[in-house]
Amino acid sequence: MDIIVCMKWVPDTSEADLVIDKEGKDIKKDDLDHDMNDWDRFAIEEAVQLKEKLGGKVTVVGVAPEDAEEMLRECLARGADEAFLLWDDAFEGSDGFAVARILVSFIKARPWDLVLTGTLADDDCGGQMGGMLGAMLGVPSATLVSAISVEDGKITFNRELEGGLYEHMEMDLPAVLSVATGLNEPRFVSIRAVRKVASVEIPTLGLGELGLDESLVGVQGSRVQIEQLTMPPEGEGAEMIGGKPEEAAAKLAEILKEKGGIG
Amino acid sequence: MTMFEPASVPIAGIPAPVLSFIILVTAVCFFAYVMYRRIDLLRKALPDPRFYELGKRALLAVKYGFGQWRQPRYLGAGILHILLFAGFMILSLRSLTLIGRGFSPEFHLPLLTGAVGFGYDVLKDYVVLMVLIVCVVCIVRRAVFKPARYDHPGGGGHGSEAYIILGLVSALMVTDMIFDGSALKLNGAEGHAGLLPAATLASAFMPESGSPSLPYLHVGGYWVHILVFFGLLNYLPVSKHFHVITAIPNVFFANLDKGTIKPVRHGVKDWMELEECGIGRFEQFTWKHVLDFYSCADCGRCSDNCPAATVGRALSPRMISIKARDYAYTHHPVLWSPPNNGDVQFTGDVITEDEIWACTTCGACEEECPILIQYIDKIVDMRRYLVDQGAVPQSLQKPLQQIKKKGNAYGGNKAKRAAWTKDLEGIEVRQLAEGDAADYLFFVDSCGSFDPRIQEITKALARILHRGSVDFGILGNDETDSGNEIRRLGEEGLFEQVAEKNIEAFRARKFREIVAFDPHAFNAIRNDYPEKFPIVHASQLIAKLLRSGKLHLSGEHVKNRLVTYHDPCYLGRHNGIYEDPRFVLNQIPGIQMREMSRSYSRSFCCSGGGLLLWYENEQEKERMGEVRVRMAAEIGAQVIVTACPFCLINLEDAVKTTGNEGKMEVIDLVELIDRSLT
Numbered sequence: 001m002d003i004i005v006c007m008k009w010v011p012d013t014s015e016a017d018l019v020i021d022k023e024g025k026d027i028k029k030d031d032l033d034h035d036m037n038d039w040d041r042f043a044i045e046e047a048v049q050l051k052e053k054l055g056g057k058v059t060v061v062g063v064a065p066e067d068a069e070e071m072l073r074e075c076l077a078r079g080a081d082e083a084f085l086l087w088d089d090a091f092e093g094s095d096g097f098a099v100a101r102i103l104v105s106f107i108k109a110r111p112w113d114l115v116l117t118g119t120l121a122d123d124d125c126g127g128q129m130g131g132m133l134g135a136m137l138g139v140p141s142a143t144l145v146s147a148i149s150v151e152d153g154k155i156t157f158n159r160e161l162e163g164g165l166y167e168h169m170e171m172d173l174p175a176v177l178s179v180a181t182g183l184n185e186p187r188f189v190s191i192r193a194v195r196k197v198a199s200v201e202i203p204t205l206g207l208g209e210l211g212l213d214e215s216l217v218g219v220q221g222s223r224v225q226i227e228q229l230t231m232p233p234e235g236e237g238a239e240m241i242g243g244k245p246e247e248a249a250a251k252l253a254e255i256l257k258e259k260g261g262i263g
Numbered sequence: 264m265t266m267f268e269p270a271s272v273p274i275a276g277i278p279a280p281v282l283s284f285i286i287l288v289t290a291v292c293f294f295a296y297v298m299y300r301r302i303d304l305l306r307k308a309l310p311d312p313r314f315y316e317l318g319k320r321a322l323l324a325v326k327y328g329f330g331q332w333r334q335p336r337y338l339g340a341g342i343l344h345i346l347l348f349a350g351f352m353i354l355s356l357r358s359l360t361l362i363g364r365g366f367s368p369e370f371h372l373p374l375l376t377g378a379v380g381f382g383y384d385v386l387k388d389y390v391v392l393m394v395l396i397v398c399v400v401c402i403v404r405r406a407v408f409k410p411a412r413y414d415h416p417g418g419g420g421h422g423s424e425a426y427i428i429l430g431l432v433s434a435l436m437v438t439d440m441i442f443d444g445s446a447l448k449l450n451g452a453e454g455h456a457g458l459l460p461a462a463t464l465a466s467a468f469m470p471e472s473g474s475p476s477l478p479y480l481h482v483g484g485y486w487v488h489i490l491v492f493f494g495l496l497n498y499l500p501v502s503k504h505f506h507v508i509t510a511i512p513n514v515f516f517a518n519l520d521k522g523t524i525k526p527v528r529h530g531v532k533d534w535m536e537l538e539e540c541g542i543g544r545f546e547q548f549t550w551k552h553v554l555d556f557y558s559c560a561d562c563g564r565c566s567d568n569c570p571a572a573t574v575g576r577a578l579s580p581r582m583i584s585i586k587a588r589d590y591a592y593t594h595h596p597v598l599w600s601p602p603n604n605g606d607v608q609f610t611g612d613v614i615t616e617d618e619i620w621a622c623t624t625c626g627a628c629e630e631e632c633p634i635l636i637q638y639i640d641k642i643v644d645m646r647r648y649l650v651d652q653g654a655v656p657q658s659l660q661k662p663l664q665q666i667k668k669k670g671n672a673y674g675g676n677k678a679k680r681a682a683w684t685k686d687l688e689g690i691e692v693r694q695l696a697e698g699d700a701a702d703y704l705f706f707v708d709s710c711g712s713f714d715p716r717i718q719e720i721t722k723a724l725a726r727i728l729h730r731g732s733v734d735f736g737i738l739g740n741d742e743t744d745s746g747n748e749i750r751r752l753g754e755e756g757l758f759e760q761v762a763e764k765n766i767e768a769f770r771a772r773k774f775r776e777i778v779a780f781d782p783h784a785f786n787a788i789r790n791d792y793p794e795k796f797p798i799v800h801a802s803q804l805i806a807k808l809l810r811s812g813k814l815h816l817s818g819e820h821v822k823n824r825l826v827t828y829h830d831p832c833y834l835g836r837h838n839g840i841y842e843d844p845r846f847v848l849n850q851i852p853g854i855q856m857r858e859m860s861r862s863y864s865r866s867f868c869c870s871g872g873g874l875l876l877w878y879e880n881e882q883e884k885e886r887m888g889e890v891r892v893r894m895a896a897e898i899g900a901q902v903i904v905t906a907c908p909f910c911l912i913n914l915e916d917a918v919k920t921t922g923n924e925g926k927m928e929v930i931d932l933v934e935l936i937d938r939s940l941t
Contacts, residue, residue: 031678191760192756
């Protein structure tokens with residue numbers, strides 16, 4: 001089974017002081033470290049595990065500038081067979097729709113049975129890639145997928161719903177699935193594992209190679225324009241819960257229930 | 264000398280010397296073949312160059328082998344073992360003599376004739392009685408009092424072998440006594456009775472002189488003795504009592520480099536090029552690893568002291584030796600061919616991942632083993648294999664990736680490594696640029712830079728150094744994680760990267776010594792880094808400042824409170840620094856100190872430092888820190904002083920979870936001195 005995994009290269013904002021840039025439409029990303037989108041880490045792991053079971057080939061692809069080669073190489077170390085970087089200066093400013101279009105032009109040019117990606121990205125949390133890819137490719141798609149298994153050209157899986165419910169589904173292949181986190185335990189990638197794939201070539205494909213027109217990508221090809229980005233207003237201070245441990249725990253549980261933290 | 268000496272009495276028509284010859288040749292041949300098989304496995308194992316510093320090694324053999332140095336750490340069992348060992352040494356001459364007596368009634372070892380020979384006979388007779396008594400005590404101890412450390416809670420033990428060996432040794436002694444006791448009667452030599460207590464004791468149970476059964480006892484006692492002796496000899500290499508033969512060589516070839524980890528593969532230039540790295544299959548152990556397995560006597564001292572075993576984690580160090588030895592004996596058998604391995608993976612199935620990750624590398628097992636068996640190297644080698652396979656616990660993956668990306672496990676922004684310096688009032692901490700010089704390079708490490716609690720120690724040390732007029736500086740953003748736990752978790756490639764970065768930063772600056780308050784960083788730089796830089800632990804530098812009168816302390820902070828000191832594993836056991844922190848504490852006027860039951864080299868690990876702070880173990884029933892805090896509570900301590908930031912974090916948590924909040928304070932030595940400055 002041939003699987004294509006779409007990976008996103010996202011800024012790591014966990015310990016950073018975020019600053020909004022001059023235009024007020026994005027954060028300053030120059031000083032930020034970038035990393036593999038955590039959700040996609042589960043997607044590549046799932047793809048490699050399926051390949052180990054069923055055979056076939058895993059191809060990883062990302063729409064990102066050259067720096068993201070690091071992420072794709074890590075995917076090769078995780079067990080992917082080939083990796084492609086899709087980038088052209090014209091891609092700058094693409095929204096989810098334009099990125100989906102770029103990915104689709106890549107996917108359509110090769111044989112495939114399954115496209116996997118993470119349901120969300122850690123940066124803009126659009127959650128739209130899987131659905132758009134499915135629509136553009138004309139195949140079924142689903143989000144928040146776990147417990148995947150493949151038999152006789154059909155793929156079955158669970159979808160995680162609210163309240164701990166699972167929806168069990170079956171689809172014909174080819175299909176596009178956006179995975180949930182935690183559906184597997186991603187393997188560790190050691191320095192040596194990356195070193196082993198250091199010489200594998202990762203080609204970069206641009207407008208020409210993908211057969212795309214400039215008007216279809218970047219800001220021009222996008223349907224969403226960001227008007228303004230602002231920092232959230234500072235919230236109220238933290239509440240310290242005092243008293244005996246049992247009382248404090250009861251109070252904490254109550255607050256969590258009230259605010260929707262637990263069911 | 265009687266008329267009925269064994270050498271002169273044919274057995275079933277076979278002349279005794281012929282029978283002796285047959286027994287000797289058969290037994291020695293079989294023994295030699297078993298030993299050949301055992302040595303063959305050592306030869307097939309991977310290399311480990313241990314044939315250097317032979318003088319030092321001879322001293323180890325004298326001290327820990329013949330001197331039984333570590334035995335008295337368990338006083339009762341230790342004394343019993345020392346007596347047995349001494350008995351074995353003395354009676355080995357007797358055994359050789361008796362073998363000779365099967366060939367000639369006159370046989371004596373050279374020098375053991377005349378008065379010396381008689382003197383030896385007297386000595387040996389006392390020793391025979393002593394060994395017999397020790398065997399009986401050992402049997403009763405095991406069978407009736409059942410010391411907990413002989414248990415094998417998870418199964419797989421070989422406890423019954425102890426009874427076999429004690430039974431055989433007892434039989435040796437009793438047959439010797441029958442042989443000599445009957446000789447006393449046959450010779451009518453009761454005059455020597457007072458000098459030969461064992462023989463006399465045996466003879467008391469025998470018929471009067473002239474009885475026709477006496478020759479049977481004499482000759483029969485002899486042959487049973489000989490058969491038991493050769494039976495015992497051949498039993499050693501197929502049982503847990505192989506240590507009788509291998510312990511001295513094992514001690515001789517013991518590890519001489521404390522505090523560090525073996526290279527991935529000895530004799531390989533670039534380990535990165537290896538097909539597989541670490542230990543996944545038994546064949547990847549070194550010969551010294553295998554000799555360790557052969558030598559384990561299953562005494563249980565390692566596991567008895569193992570903090571992981573204490574809190575219910577899957578690890579029991581001795582079971583690694585026992586399971587590996589069982590595996591070795593099954594797959595490299597003395598006779599016939601080995602069974603089909605099937606899908607059994609040594610690392611993963613024989614030794615499980617839960618066991619392998621449970622270890623904190625505290626070194627308590629290695630400190631306790633009477634014959635210097637190593638465990639940490641093996642565990643790290645198995646981790647190296649698992650890391651290579653990508654099988655790392657999820658809880659450890661994120662911090663490891665963070666170090667790869669940002670040089671620290673906290674995910675902290677590289678550019679903020681020195682941000683703590685801004686909180687210091689009135690003290691300017693110099694960030695040494697390349698080419699700069701200072702007397703001391705303060706290596707803060709990731710924990711001291713990013714963990715808000717540990718930053719308090721960082722600032723405290725900066726204040727102490729400032730007060731002591733020490734010229735010091737930090738690496739600032741050029742510092743990277745020390746890598747102590749990275750290496751011990753088996754990610755050698757990442758360790759090499761961080762070590763290289765720090766070494767480059769050290770090289771680019773001039774300093775007399777590095778100072779670190781984290782024993783893990785101290786250990787990595789001191790023992791692991793391929794290039795050596797002079798380094799001291801903060802407790803050593805503070806001791807020096809106190810000795811030279813540059814710091815003055817008040818006893819206010821610990822006034823009227825009982826203080827105990829918790830030895831951090833990487834300061835004490837791995838680097839032998841026990842006295843400097845205690846010296847520093849004792850400089851605090853009026854301080855009341857008391858030691859916990861487990862202190863110095865028997866200190867109890869708090870559950871590990873560095874990346875282990877992130878590790879989540881599912882099997883443990885309680886936290887190691889909680890066990891430790893209870894030990895402090897037992898002696899009524901109100902202040903636990905430690906000299907390691909991770910001990911501080913773990914013990915502070917444990918004080919809360921054991922309900923001791925407000926009753927007990929945990930404080931780092933550096934913080935305590937900072938607060939006690941006048």
